[in-house]
Amino acid sequence: MPSYTAPTRDMQFVLHEVLNVSEQTTPGYAELEPDFTKAVLEEAGKIASEVLMPLNAVGDTEGCVLENGVVRTPKGFKEAFEQMKEGGWTALDLPEEFGGQYMPYILGTAVGEMFSAANQAFTMYQGLTHGAASAILVHGSEDQKATYLPKMANCEWTGTMNLTEPHCGTDLGLMRTKAEPQGDGSYKITGQKIFISSGEHDMADNIIHLVLAKIPGGPEGIKGVSLFIVPKFIVKEDGSLGDRNGVTCGKIEEKMGIHGNSTCVMNYDGATGWLLGEEHKGMRAMFTMMNEARIGVGMQGLAQAEVAYQNALAYAKDRLQGRAVTGTENPNGPADPLIVHPDIRRSLMDQKSFIEGARAFMLWGAELIDRSHRGNDAAAEGLISLMTPVIKGFLTDEGYDMTVLAQQIYGGHGYIEEWGMSQFTRDARIAMIYEGANGVQALDLVGRKLAQDGGKHVMAFFELVKTFLKENEGNEALKADFLDPLKAASKDLQASAMFFMQNGMKNPNAALSGSYDFMHLFGHVCLGLMWARMAKSAHAALEAGTSDEAFYKTKLATGRFYMKRRLPATALHLARIQSGADTVMALEAEAF
Template structure:
């Protein structure tokens, strides 16, 4: 059976020994976010995940959501779990105190988000989307909208969605047709159809707030003519209570291969009443606040699935007895050895372990960067931190979800034929993981975003900041004999990144297809290098731990996992560099009719 136990020891190691989370308490507004407080929060989140959310994961998948006459019902136990989640204050954790939130740092949110998605991805999406809506309204909503709606999103009595995709347009939002018409009272009448709307309808909360992209009749074409509107399922009364039903309804739910306990809805708007969020024809910047938050959130789903897949694979490999070790029996009193003795099983487990531990460090570092970007008193440091977040967002979304899917498949492979059987639980991870590579922008789109927007951003300044962080780490530790085995491979990988980026810059000027042909490989090249950087930082912390003489087995395991990553994963950067330099010719040579 699939298993999950919150990896508190590993999370705390990253927060306290790799990243020094105590520094957050020095930022304005985060004085109460001390390591002791964070530790207590993580322990409570772990209990919720292990005892409430994970037990609902498989039953939720088996039952799925049901739709009848416009009403969506979530699986048995989800409403009770959501009430516990909301009453425990988990929806309010990182929301501002002025709206009833706890005002905790984003870093803490990232740490608990990993646990929520690892224990139950489908459930975690309901409050996750709500927080994205909160962020968009908090940054771009009028004072009136914020006062009316943010407290309800904060306490979780109302949830949120984002409504972008239409039947004829997904990535190319400039083609959207949903129309908005100004009304005499200053609101807008909105008509159109949106599809693939996660959590678009459900029975967990008393109201659902939809953030809808639409176009006024006289708006410019393309994305420059898109506006963002808040469209509640029920229009609130003056006293803030739920009023009459609005003209937005669920027309159907999709029948999916995974995340079956989260409703993916077709939403029909027929003269629905909405209110402008931000400025007219500038809806995309406002929506990107939500989309960027969602992309990082989906990246965390990849990490969460990888962690649960890894734990389940390890548990099975320790218990399953098959064959004998190639170097002689390890379970001499039994008929066979546990499969964890076999090198190829070890290979599968180590790929998963070496990913999850570095990915956790990278995601929590991004959480700290977000906190710096929001709260650091020095404007230059805020800008630098935001540049790094912008660079790392497509990397985290794409690479974490690619690897989450790979880790889920490796878990099934570890189980062998038993992994193919539903009752053992791991095949669900494969199905759930697959969507993460698609929604909030496919991973190919993330690669194009990295190469087309992020690398040239500010004349390359943001990219140089990221490479500079890694180069600075190399310079700082290059002379340390204990660190050479980790630092020198990182330095070579950085050279490959710079070499590949220079090649693309030189050739894409003449032929834009060169950028498109290189995009996915370049993103993975940069992701593997960034993960190696995090393994270097983990190695520094592990050596300090060993020097202190505490828990040597724990720290030795970190170093050995880092060595595996550098020896067996990082070498992919060499082939990726060659693939990038192969150029676009072989991709584009075949005429479309020859396929």
């Protein structure tokens, strides 16, 4: 059975030696002292390893079962969910007045990585609740906040987001679900939603559905979409639960993975709902949820890569097969461990260098969110808005590939379910799809985010890289291994942005043909930047005479691998981008 050990040491390094969180002026950051974050992370790590991980395979094997309208979650999920509630792990960053602890998002992100790694399907129940609560927090009336948030903060009630319908996913303007005003401030919601994660289950007293629907007579398409709160049980004035609402689960989907999470078809038959935010401004309200969810999904890519890597590493050290080409390394055994073989090492380094770079990138992104939300820092908001599709798209694509690499190390044992490696890839696969398929992320990045506010945010990103390079230009220890490759990669990114600017307006297909490559190019530069920053911190620690030399030397070696073997992919992406639409769009649709 696979196991999981929380990467607390690595998280502490990023938080305190790279991002220096407790020295930041962002409200709440002063409290993030190393001892405090360490205590929180270790406690969370224990839950991840001891409570959630053992349920991961159970969830996969048993799945969720729908019987007579009731969804039964896998054995042990309910008890574990109670433990999460009791431990206060469900609402780390919600405001205290609503029952949360108002901890910075960055800490919630680190904890979230652990929980997702140990059991993605399980963690989604509270993840979606958190997203729905955030939307209510930002767009809800005082009354709505008071009614729903305290119960959602501790997951006594859970939440969902309802966007997709059978005929519309990305193109929500095609939506058919209707919301008819009843004159008393409520609406009757009618329609069918599909792919609703955690849509129905047996772990909470109530489920608060956030549902996109159209109010008849409103604007056509996406501009006529509004967001509604539709509770499974109507909440009475005194806060107690009243009538069962007209929303039911019609079916649970059979999926490739995340079997422990109930993916439901939800039928709304004149269900009572209340407007959340303004009429016809549903997309804006939903995007509060979506942006957060996208970052959370990027984190899932990293998390599955981490847990798969940990197990692949253990197997590579344990499994004896063949002899090292440079001479026997395990003379007393019948063969050497897999890890002696260069191609196994290459695979492990691919994984390790991605994971640690991605973790730093992820936490940096979370820091920007805190600056934006808690510190009202518009520049931070612009930057994280730009990078959100990169975090979502790049980290889930690469994260998935890493689970495939990890699975491969097991050979045939990776393909049979017994060892659990197949589950990691099957679970990781969804992250490339939900909350906007990665192609849509690329479109968002190139078609919208790049030119947003006159291209200000991408300029800020380039400036940030430039400043870092300038500040460290005298650092000979960093130059050849880190600064030069970062500079080259960043130049590729700039050249591609330039290509889009010059061609995007007159030939949008030329820009969009390269959107996917751009998302990956951007991702590589972000990881390259994080590796350069981490290398700087590692060198500083070594120079200061750290007692943990091994950690910092390993960090540097891992970073050098990334810069040398992964980062040069930027040139290939640039070449593809610059080839424009000519070969991509050469065929008429009929010619395929």
